[in-house]
Amino acid sequence: MSAPPAHGATAPAQATWADVNRDVIRTIGMPSDKYFAWLCLVVLVLCAGFGAWAYQIWVGIGAAGKRTPVMWAMYITTFVFWIGIGHAGTLISAVLYLFRAKWRTSIYRGAEAMTVFAVMTAGLFPLIHAGRMWFAYWLMPYPNQRYLWPNFKSPLVWDVFAISTYLTISVVFFIVGLVPDIAALRDNATGYKRKIYAVLSLGWEGSDHQWRHYRRGYGLLAALATPLVLSVHSVVSFDFAMALVPGWHSTLFPPFFVDGAIFSGFAMVLVLILPMRALFNWYPYITDKHLDAMAKLILVTSLVLTYFYVCEVFTAWYSGDHFERASVFAKASQQYAWAYWGMYFCNCLVPLVLFIRRARTHVVTLYVVSILVLIGMWLERFNIIVPGLAHDFYPYTWGTYYPTITDSAIVIGSFAWFFLLFLGFIRVMPSLSIVEVKEVLPHPMKHASPGGHH
Amino acid sequence: MAPTGMTTTGTTNVLGVFAHVDTTLQAIRDLRAKGFSNLTVYTPVPIEEIEHEIDKVEPLSKVRLFTVIGALTGTATGFFLTIWSSLKWELVTGGKAPVSIPPFVIIAFELTILLGGLATALAVLILGQLPKLRPSPTYDPRFSVDRFGVAVACAPDKADSVQSMLSAAGAEEVRR
Numbered sequence: 092m093s094a095p096p097a098h099g100a101t102a103p104a105q106a107t108w109a110d111v112n113r114d115v116i117r118t119i120g121m122p123s124d125k126y127f128a129w130l131c132l133v134v135l136v137l138c139a140g141f142g143a144w145a146y147q148i149w150v151g152i153g154a155a156g157k158r159t160p161v162m163w164a165m166y167i168t169t170f171v172f173w174i175g176i177g178h179a180g181t182l183i184s185a186v187l188y189l190f191r192a193k194w195r196t197s198i199y200r201g202a203e204a205m206t207v208f209a210v211m212t213a214g215l216f217p218l219i220h221a222g223r224m225w226f227a228y229w230l231m232p233y234p235n236q237r238y239l240w241p242n243f244k245s246p247l248v249w250d251v252f253a254i255s256t257y258l259t260i261s262v263v264f265f266i267v268g269l270v271p272d273i274a275a276l277r278d279n280a281t282g283y284k285r286k287i288y289a290v291l292s293l294g295w296e297g298s299d300h301q302w303r304h305y306r307r308g309y310g311l312l313a314a315l316a317t318p319l320v321l322s323v324h325s326v327v328s329f330d331f332a333m334a335l336v337p338g339w340h341s342t343l344f345p346p347f348f349v350d351g352a353i354f355s356g357f358a359m360v361l362v363l364i365l366p367m368r369a370l371f372n373w374y375p376y377i378t379d380k381h382l383d384a385m386a387k388l389i390l391v392t393s394l395v396l397t398y399f400y401v402c403e404v405f406t407a408w409y410s411g412d413h414f415e416r417a418s419v420f421a422k423a424s425q426q427y428a429w430a431y432w433g434m435y436f437c438n439c440l441v442p443l444v445l446f447i448r449r450a451r452t453h454v455v456t457l458y459v460v461s462i463l464v465l466i467g468m469w470l471e472r473f474n475i476i477v478p479g480l481a482h483d484f485y486p487y488t489w490g491t492y493y494p495t496i497t498d499s500a501i502v503i504g505s506f507a508w509f510f511l512l513f514l515g516f517i518r519v520m521p522s523l524s525i526v527e528v529k530e531v532l533p534h535p536m537k538h539a540s541p542g543g544h545h
Numbered sequence: 546m547a548p549t550g551m552t553t554t555g556t557t558n559v560l561g562v563f564a565h566v567d568t569t570l571q572a573i574r575d576l577r578a579k580g581f582s583n584l585t586v587y588t589p590v591p592i593e594e595i596e597h598e599i600d601k602v603e604p605l606s607k608v609r610l611f612t613v614i615g616a617l618t619g620t621a622t623g624f625f626l627t628i629w630s631s632l633k634w635e636l637v638t639g640g641k642a643p644v645s646i647p648p649f650v651i652i653a654f655e656l657t658i659l660l661g662g663l664a665t666a667l668a669v670l671i672l673g674q675l676p677k678l679r680p681s682p683t684y685d686p687r688f689s690v691d692r693f694g695v696a697v698a699c700a701p702d703k704a705d706s707v708q709s710m711l712s713a714a715g716a717e718e719v720r721r
Binding site for chain 1: 612684
């Protein structure tokens with residue numbers, strides 16, 4: 092992992108504590124017309140997505156274009172994609188917290204919100220994919236008259252546990268972090284808003300007594316969330332690795348998936364943070380140091396991912412297994428070759444530009460790289476799932492999947508759902524952590540302390 | 546556990562508002578040295594130096610006890626649920642014996658984290674006495690911006706000396 096700047100996160104124009112409160116609180120409240128225009132667009136796309144889902148429920152799952160042999164297609168691709176996006180938030184808030192990387196403070200709230208919303212988006216896809224989503228509760232173990240229990244040896248059931256645990260712990264972490272900030276909003280608000288924020292802040296006052304347990308609890312949550320972050324995408328990868336499909340059945344998958352998840356997660360953080368910084372004028376808090384640190388993480392995870400891609404091809408060749416070799420060859424040369432080479436271009440070549448120091452802080456470059464990384468990571472999941480199933484053991488089961496308007500509309504609608512949640516969040520809640528940003532600013536001292544380490 | 550700012554019969558609350566970490570720390574040390582132990586310190590962010598000062602008299606937070614109990618309950622639940630429910634239907638699935646531990650470790654691990662995390666959050670609420678339904682009389686909205694507060698619950702006849710001690714330590718404002 093790239094070394095984060097040791098004493099990052101202090102603003103160049105040296106903001107004071109009161110500035111932080113002011114700068115965060117002014118982002119909340121009556122939004123501009125431009126915001127509503129974006130909101131309308133997002134809602135419109137979302138409606139199209141819901142319409143498509145309703146249509147699929149009405150006519151049946153065939154509307155999604157899935158037919159033998161490709162029974163997992165765009166939905167599972169997008170599910171894995173969103174789960175991957177959801178990795179950066181908890182990585183930033185738990186792992187970097189334990190490593191005391193101070194640069195995390197300015198980006199962690201946005202990243203955590205992104206995590207929660209991304210996992211909420213991902214969670215829809217197994218339901219959409221399964222067709223009759225009103226039976227979704229059958230996945231959960233619950234006491235019933237017939238003593239029917241889920242098959243705990245199935246990776247799909249592990250997935251249910253992993254994703255629901257991840258969502259719950261991410262939400263808890265997110266809310267715990269928000270409480271002292273909501274108290275700051277409460278103290279500044281008037282009227283009914285004050286009442287709402289007072290309830291949401293749980294009456295937080297920042298007394299020594301509250302901080303003592305809070306800090307201890309936060310550290311323990313971070314310690315619990317750290318193995319969880321690494322386990323979630325490992326378990327998602329078991330959905331594939333435990334199956335015997337050529338190109339899936341590999342011990343490489345857990346680290347490969349986790350690395351890809353962090354890679355795409357950081358790209359999404361940049362996609363969200365860069366416009367927010369411009370819109371809210373948060374240049375004193377999200378500085379070039381932060382962009383540089385995130386770009387370095389993207390670069391490192393990209394290099395690791397490239398290594399995994401090479402390993403995948405190498406093991407297929409070296410294994411001598413006919414079906415493994417045929418699977419890789421088909422991916423690279425048959426009907427889905429565009430996705431395969433597109434993935435290599437976006438995930439392996441494009442991020443190399445971040446070796447240039449200036450590119451790591453150049454906003455437009457970073458934005459373009461991040462978008463291409465997101466496209467590349469979506470293609471990666473597509474490449475694992477669709478061509479893998481389309482070209483397995485027997486030639487008579489080979490086939491091609493063609494997307495339909497219905498499943499494409501649902502996938503595009505999922506982006507609208509994610510952005511709707513995020514747009515809503517940034518207008519009612521502090522999307523920059525008031526407390527944590529203040530913590531890394533110099534503390535107010537009357538007499539300058541000789542070894543002032545803050 | 547110190548009651549935070551609640552006036553019980555026979556005690557007066559004195560509040561000093563500070564603008565700096567070092568003056569706040571000075572006030573806490575001075576008050577402690579004179580035997581005033583019923584202090585409530587308000588800070589906008591957690592301050593390490595003040596925490597160290599508090600840790601000298603307060604017992605270690607019990608949050609971790611909740612965490613470990615929650616986590617172990619999760620582990621036990623995970624193994625119990627998977628083993629017990631497999632024994633209800635003793636079927637060989639995926640070529641594995643009905644009770645096969647490796648796949649069950651995943652369920653047990655997830656439940657360990659889940660219940661451990663939820664117990665930790667619960668501990669922060671219970672031990673921190675949240676939600677707090679009424680604001681403390683000594684709380685000031687500036688404490689969530691950039692001011693520190695030291696509230697002392699003391700006997701009414703000591704209030705004057707506490708006030709002068711807070712001022713001497715560098716309080717911007719002292720009030721009862």
